[in-house]
Amino acid sequence: MTAILNQLDKLPDWLAAQGQPKFRAGQILKWLFETRIESFEAMSDLPKGLREALARDFSFWSSDVIAHERSSDGTEKLLLRLNGGGEIECVLLRDGIRRTICVSSQVGCAMGCVFCASGLNGVERSLTSGEIIEQMLRLSRLLPDDERLSHIVMMGMGDPLANLPGVLGALELANSPKGLGISARRITISTVGIPQAIRKLADLDCRYHLAISLHAPNDELRTKLVPVNAKIGMAAILEASEYFFEKTGRRLTFEYVLLAGLNDQPEHAQELADVLAGRGALLNVIPYNPVEGLPYRTPNSDAINRFRRILEEQGIVIKFRQRKGDDINAACGQLRRQVASAVPAVVPLNLPKT
Numbered sequence: 001m002t003a004i005l006n007q008l009d010k011l012p013d014w015l016a017a018q019g020q021p022k023f024r025a026g027q028i029l030k031w032l033f034e035t036r037i038e039s040f041e042a043m044s045d046l047p048k049g050l051r052e053a054l055a056r057d058f059s060f061w062s063s064d065v066i067a068h069e070r071s072s073d074g075t076e077k078l079l080l081r082l083n084g085g086g087e088i089e090c091v092l093l094r095d096g097i098r099r100t101i102c103v104s105s106q107v108g109c110a111m112g113c114v115f116c117a118s119g120l121n122g123v124e125r126s127l128t129s130g131e132i133i134e135q136m137l138r139l140s141r142l143l144p145d146d147e148r149l150s151h152i153v154m155m156g157m158g159d160p161l162a163n164l165p166g167v168l169g170a171l172e173l174a175n176s177p178k179g180l181g182i183s184a185r186r187i188t189i190s191t192v193g194i195p196q197a198i199r200k201l202a203d204l205d206c207r208y209h210l211a212i213s214l215h216a217p218n219d220e221l222r223t224k225l226v227p228v229n230a231k232i233g234m235a236a237i238l239e240a241s242e243y244f245f246e247k248t249g250r251r252l253t254f255e256y257v258l259l260a261g262l263n264d265q266p267e268h269a270q271e272l273a274d275v276l277a278g279r280g281a282l283l284n285v286i287p288y289n290p291v292e293g294l295p296y297r298t299p300n301s302d303a304i305n306r307f308r309r310i311l312e313e314q315g316i317v318i319k320f321r322q323r324k325g326d327d328i329n330a331a332c333g334q335l336r337r338q339v340a341s342a343v344p345a346v347v348p349l350n351l352p353k354t
């Protein structure tokens with residue numbers, strides 16, 4: 001049976017076929033996006049017959065929660081098993097009054113970044129808009145009634161620009177007042193950098209915030225860390241980001257994961273400062289979150305501070321991302337990997353209340 005979130009565009013026709021007035025679609029969306037309910041039965045302002053018809057023709061969700069972990073810092077992570085197979089992760093982060101969710105766009109990832117857990121087995125498929133929305137709605141249901149999601153980052157598994165149709169469809173609803181009503185400025189798309197997709201985003205005049213994972217100041221090193229760079233090259237990415245900035249007037253962020261001994265040396269900082277000079281972009285530096293079985297390490301604080309000082313002296317606006325959820329494997333793809341290696345299938349832990 002197909003999940004309602006995958007059929008939202010067909011809902012008006014389906015309602016018409018049931019002999020129902022148009023406004024029922026709005027009522028159903030409200031239940032999905034603004035409440036914590038998880039069954040059609042609970043949609044108490046719909047006629048009983050309609051609730052039964054919904055339950056007959058659609059499933060409420062298109063995945064099962066197979067793990068739910070809570071970190072001591074308030075971070076929560078869900079591992080979802082999709083209908084038809086495949087597992088994805090999504091995370092809720094609590095930071096002051098912010099309630100940020102980190103959402104996946106694909107099962108696995110094709111980009112192959114050597115330090116990242118998500119792409120270790122390649123990509124299985126892209127997610128539908130409904131499956132992306134489902135992560136948002138499942139995470140919103142972890143919040144108490146008086147709290148709302150405030151920010152979305154497309155920084156889970158997969159590369160969102162390799163699944164533009166799925167991601168844009170989902171973000172439209174996340175942004176819409178009929179959906180989650182989260183302003184576009186509070187929605188970040190993070191990508192390895194696919195130039196034609198960046199230009200497309202700019203042409204669509206999307207107001208979303210764009211973050212590009214650079215991780216190295218030159219092609220030679222970047223291709224070692226982000227193998228897909230061999231086919232793209234930094235020059236094309238930087239040109240496309242320039243185009244995005246000119247077209248939308250929105251400043252971009254470049255992300256840089258610091259890996260001890262590999263891309264954290266003074267010469268890397270200096271070269272990066274040269275690359276970023278005059279671009280008006282922000283630099284977001286992320287200390288590496290170690291992945292079991294991979295040889296990469298987080299630099300010590302001396303190396304991190306030295307890196308930071310060199311860039312700041314050159315006038316680059318630099319921000320350090322706080323690591324969160326370390327104790328629950330919150331970095332991309334880590335939980336899925338841990339569960340996949342656990343034999344037999346994992347027993348559900350702490351399933352969310354329905």
Ligand code: SAH
Binds near residue numbers: 111155156213331
């Ligand atoms: N495919 C998108 C989203 C990936 S997740 C992209 O490449 O941007 C968001 C960021 O986390 C990326 O910059 C990614 O390189 C980084 N990342 C992946 N694994 C990490 C880890 N173990 N520690 C720290 N950052 C990591």
